[in-house]
Amino acid sequence: MQRYFINNTKYEINKPSLYLFDKEILHHITNVMRMREGNLIYLCDEKITYLVSLTKIEKEMIEVEIKEEIKEDKNLPFEVCLAQGLVRKEKMELVIDGVCEMGATSYLGVDMERSLIHLDKINKDKNERLNKISKEASEQSHRNQIMKVLPFVSFKDFLKFSKEFDLCLFAYEKTKEDLSLKEILRTKQYHKVLILIGPEGGISEKEVQVLKDNNFYPIGLGKRILRTQMACFAAMSYLAYEWGDTDV
Amino acid sequence: MQRYFINNTKYEINKPSLYLFDKEILHHITNVMRMREGNLIYLCDEKITYLVSLTKIEKEMIEVEIKEEIKEDKNLPFEVCLAQGLVRKEKMELVIDGVCEMGATSYLGVDMERSLIHLDKINKDKNERLNKISKEASEQSHRNQIMKVLPFVSFKDFLKFSKEFDLCLFAYEKTKEDLSLKEILRTKQYHKVLILIGPEGGISEKEVQVLKDNNFYPIGLGKRILRTQMACFAAMSYLAYEWGDTDV
Numbered sequence: 001m002q003r004y005f006i007n008n009t010k011y012e013i014n015k016p017s018l019y020l021f022d023k024e025i026l027h028h029i030t031n032v033m034r035m036r037e038g039n040l041i042y043l044c045d046e047k048i049t050y051l052v053s054l055t056k057i058e059k060e061m062i063e064v065e066i067k068e069e070i071k072e073d074k075n076l077p078f079e080v081c082l083a084q085g086l087v088r089k090e091k092m093e094l095v096i097d098g099v100c101e102m103g104a105t106s107y108l109g110v111d112m113e114r115s116l117i118h119l120d121k122i123n124k125d126k127n128e129r130l131n132k133i134s135k136e137a138s139e140q141s142h143r144n145q146i147m148k149v150l151p152f153v154s155f156k157d158f159l160k161f162s163k164e165f166d167l168c169l170f171a172y173e174k175t176k177e178d179l180s181l182k183e184i185l186r187t188k189q190y191h192k193v194l195i196l197i198g199p200e201g202g203i204s205e206k207e208v209q210v211l212k213d214n215n216f217y218p219i220g221l222g223k224r225i226l227r228t229q230m231a232c233f234a235a236m237s238y239l240a241y242e243w244g245d246t247d248v
Numbered sequence: 249m250q251r252y253f254i255n256n257t258k259y260e261i262n263k264p265s266l267y268l269f270d271k272e273i274l275h276h277i278t279n280v281m282r283m284r285e286g287n288l289i290y291l292c293d294e295k296i297t298y299l300v301s302l303t304k305i306e307k308e309m310i311e312v313e314i315k316e317e318i319k320e321d322k323n324l325p326f327e328v329c330l331a332q333g334l335v336r337k338e339k340m341e342l343v344i345d346g347v348c349e350m351g352a353t354s355y356l357g358v359d360m361e362r363s364l365i366h367l368d369k370i371n372k373d374k375n376e377r378l379n380k381i382s383k384e385a386s387e388q389s390h391r392n393q394i395m396k397v398l399p400f401v402s403f404k405d406f407l408k409f410s411k412e413f414d415l416c417l418f419a420y421e422k423t424k425e426d427l428s429l430k431e432i433l434r435t436k437q438y439h440k441v442l443i444l445i446g447p448e449g450g451i452s453e454k455e456v457q458v459l460k461d462n463n464f465y466p467i468g469l470g471k472r473i474l475r476t477q478m479a480c481f482a483a484m485s486y487l488a489y490e491w492g493d494t495d496v
Contacts, residue, residue: 237485
C-alpha cells in the first residue's frame with residue numbers, strides 16, 4: 001500500500017479526520033495514483049504511522065479518516081550521520097540507498113584529500129536528486145523518517161559540523177592501544193553519532209591526525225580490507241546490531 | 249604488492265625456498281606482471297601468508313625465497329555459506345563481491361519460487377566468471393582464502409545440501425516466539441553456518457514452512473525492510489560483529 005511521509009509537510013488533525021495540504025502529496029494521490037474516495041494509504045509522521053481512508057478529495061486539500069494508529073518506531077535508538085569521502089555518482093547512490101535501509105539519520109559527502117571527485121566538480125542539482133533516492137529508499141524500507149542527504153562539505157567544514165555530535169568515529173586500521181568499536185559503543189555516553197568512512201583512496205595520514213585532534217576515535221571494521229561502499233554498509237550494520245535492531 | 253592464493257595449487261616447500269608449479273600463477277607473474285628475479289610478492293596459503301622474493305624464473309617452475317611468514321588469520325571463526333534466492337547477474341555480482349569482503353566461506357545461488365530467473369535460464373559458463381569475481385575480491389580484501397561460488401541448486405537440492413551444516417538460518421519476519429539472531433548465535437553450538445536470504449520477491453509461505461520443517465530458524469535482520477542485496481550484507485556483518493571480527 002502507498003506510504004507518504006507527512007512529518008515535514010502541512011497537515012492538521014481533528015480526530016478521526018486528518019487534513020492534508022501538501023501540494024506534492026496531493027498531486028501524487030490524485031494525478032499519479034489516481035486514487036478515489038475510499039482508497040487506503042499509510043501516512044507516516046515520525047513515530048506514528050496512520051492507516052487512513054480517503055474521505056474527501058479536493059483541489060487544495062484531502063480529508064482522510066484515521067482507521068488505525070500504528071505506533072511503530074523503525075528508527076535506530078540514536079541519531080547516526082554516515083559521512084563518506086566523496087565518491088562517484090553511481091557509488092554514492094548505491095551507498096545512500098543501503099545506509100538508508102540500515103537506518104542512518106543522514107548522509108554527508110565530505111571532500112577529502114584522496115577523493116576522486118571534489119566539491120568544485122559537483123553539479124549543484126545533485127543534492128536534490130540524491131534526496132529523491134533517499135526518499136524512495138525510505139519508503140521502500142518502511143522507515144518512519146526520510147534519511148536526509150546533507151549538502152556536501154569541505155573537510156574543514158566537516159570538522160566544524162562534527163562539534164554537533166557527542167561521539168565521532170572514523171574507519172581506520174586501529175592500533176592495539178585504541179578501543180575497539182564494541183568497547184566504544186558499550187562504554188561511552190552518546191545520543192548523536194557521526195561516523196566517517198574514507199573515499200576509495202582511503203584517509204590520508206594528515207587527515208587521520210587532524211581527526212584524532214578533533215576527538216574522533218579510529219575504529220577497525222574487521223580483519224579484511226573493505227572497499228568504501230562495503231565499509232559504509234558494515235559500519236551501519238554493526239551499530240544496528242549492537243543497538244538491538246535485530247532483537248525485536 | 250601482488251598476492252597469489254596457493255592453497256589450491258601445486259607447490260613445494262624446502263625452506264627457505266618455495267617452488268611454484270601452478271601454470272596460471274606462472275603465467276601471471278611472468279607474462280602479465282612481467283616480474284623479474286628479486287621482485288617481492290605475497291603467497292597466501294590458508295592461515296599463513298609468505299612474503300617472498302623471486303629467485304629463479306623458469307618456464308614450468310618459479311623458485312622463491314621466503315622472507316617472512318606472516319601468520320594472519322583473516323577468516324571468520326566459523327564457516328559461513330551465504331545462500332541467496334537467484335537474482336539477476338549484476339545484483340549477484342555485487343553480492344558476491346560484498347559478502348566475500350565480509351568473510352563468507354562460500355556463496356550459493358538457490359532457485360526459489362519467487363526468483364526472477366531460474367536454473368534453466370542460466371548460462372553454464374556463469375559459475376566460472378563468478379568465481380573469478382570472488383577471487384579478485386578475495387585478493388583485494390586481503391583474505392587468506394578464496395570464497396567459493398558453488399554451482400547453483402534447486403530448492404530441493406538446497407535442502408539436501410543444508411544437512412552438512414549444524415546451524416541453518418533464513419531471513420524472515422520472525423514472530424515473538426522465535427529466538428532473535430543474537431539469542432541463536434549465543435546459545436546454539438555450531439561450526440558451520442548456512443544462511444539463506446530470499447530473492448527480490450521474498451520467500452514464499454510454502455518455502456517458509458519447508459525450511460522450518462528442515463530445522464531452519466527464521467531470523468529478523470532489523471526493523472526495516474531490506475532489499476535482498478542489503479539483507480546479504482547485513483547478515484554477514486551481524487555474524488562478523490558478533491564473532492569479534494572488529495575486536496582485534
